[in-house]
Amino acid sequence: MPTNRNLISVRAIALSGALLVPTALLAQGHAHVHGLVNLDVAVEAQTLTVALEAPLDSLLGFEHRPRTPAQRKAADDAMKRMNDGASLVRPAAAAQCKLAKTTVESEALQSTAPAGGKEDEHADLDATFVFTCAQPDKLASIELGLFDAFKRIKRIEVQVAGPQGQSKQTLERPQKLLKLAR
Secondary structure, three states: OOOHHHHHHHHHHHHHHHHHHHHHHHHOOOOOOOOEEEEEEEEEOOEEEEEEEEEHHHHHOOOOOOOOHHHHHHHHHHHHHHOOHHHHEEEOHHHOEEEEEEEEEOHHHOOOOOOOOOOOOOOEEEEEEEEEEOOHHHOOEEEEOHHHHOOOOOEEEEEEEEOOEEEEEEEEOOOOEEEOOO
16 A cells, blocks of 8 residues: 555656646747746655746847857856856755756757757757755745846746645746745
8 A cells, every 4th residue: 555655756746747748838839938937846755856947038138049259158157057056946944955956958058059050039948956855844935046147037937746736826026935835
């Protein structure tokens, strides 16, 4: 007979998979809104995963491979800020979470992208931040540093899946606190 913890884990995995579908659709070009960032937050056992999808315009003001030195500098700065996941996603201190892994991807910003390739008019950036939490039951909120780091972001649409169920929230500038507990 499955334990309650196993059922919660299975439910969190299923919900997190269901929540990632809208982000995948956004990445495929089904919806593209400037000034908007989408976050999918999943809590499973001691793991907190935050997946971000944003049009490059929301971060940089352009959505193509950098063409000028100023655009290259802006792109490099944005990638540096994104790779500093601990400053962008700050779980409640009581949960004792530590950043375990950060992944940032943007085809348009890859320095190894071939020149003369097909230019994407609606390029985006995807990032994933994975935390290990010693006290996940105390993970009641996450402070987001996205509005401070990227002035072009106006709104953050968030979907959350975890042991307490699933929820959806919208944060608008200057809100920083994402509440996980219902």
